Amino acid sequence: MSKPATIAIDGFAGSGKSTAAARLAEALDYLYFDTGVMYRAVTWAILEQGIDPGDAEQVSRVAEALTIDVVANGPDDGRQFTVLADGQDVTWAIREPAVEANVSLVSSYPRVRIVLTDQQRRIAAAGPVVMAGRDVGTVVLPQADLKIFLVASAEERAHRRCKQLKEQHKPIDYDRILTAIIERDKKDRENPVSPTIPAEDAVILNTDNLNVDEVVGELQTLVKQLRSGLKVA
Numbered sequence: 001m002s003k004p005a006t007i008a009i010d011g012f013a014g015s016g017k018s019t020a021a022a023r024l025a026e027a028l029d030y031l032y033f034d035t036g037v038m039y040r041a042v043t044w045a046i047l048e049q050g051i052d053p054g055d056a057e058q059v060s061r062v063a064e065a066l067t068i069d070v071v072a073n074g075p076d077d078g079r080q081f082t083v084l085a086d087g088q089d090v091t092w093a094i095r096e097p098a099v100e101a102n103v104s105l106v107s108s109y110p111r112v113r114i115v116l117t118d119q120q121r122r123i124a125a126a127g128p129v130v131m132a133g134r135d136v137g138t139v140v141l142p143q144a145d146l147k148i149f150l151v152a153s154a155e156e157r158a159h160r161r162c163k164q165l166k167e168q169h170k171p172i173d174y175d176r177i178l179t180a181i182i183e184r185d186k187k188d189r190e191n192p193v194s195p196t197i198p199a200e201d202a203v204i205l206n207t208d209n210l211n212v213d214e215v216v217g218e219l220q221t222l223v224k225q226l227r228s229g230l231k232v233a
């Protein structure tokens, strides 16, 4: 294989997949696409419209009607990219606790998954891409050239989250963060429609003792191995 055109990077919340995927895409000069922002944008939209997150029918209708765009330009305020929901900048709003608390439920609805998966496949068909998410290797792009599943212990991810909050001068409660991570993992793992699990042919990379540079280095090694014809999983 000359170059892997589609690279799927999946993993649980806080596994470092978004940062690592963005850095790998930059190094390869590929498009980086984070599928999680789409589920977050739908969740933001239903909350904004006062729709009950438990109402699968209404939530699905919103997902089917919503236009989500992810664009490179935007204010220089630390964002990786700009997320637009029906033209409105929701880049930071989709990271708010209310979205965080409801996104697992919203992403468990089959119609929501169908419409977003379809859009993600169209994005991947447009050119070489590093796509990050939960089910990219298993459902969205099962034919991806390279599939990686990042893992890290819940404790390590809670420490990383605390570090981020400290840098943002926000209050830190390690125990509460750890409990939230464990609960969310459970919901995502047990999601009956599209559970967060590695594809059979995914490379599983444990990032507990690796910093971001080391993770990106490991990913680049896998890409090189694939280019030189070595089997990587």
Ligand code: DC
Pocket (backbone or CB within 6 Å): 013, 014, 035, 036, 037, 039, 040, 103, 104, 107, 132, 133, 134, 135, 136, 188, 194
């Ligand atoms: O990766 P993230 O934390 O931004 O994902 C937000 C939520 O969206 C998470 O609860 C799982 C869901 N999600 C999903 O079900 N499928 C994806 N491909 C990406 C995210």
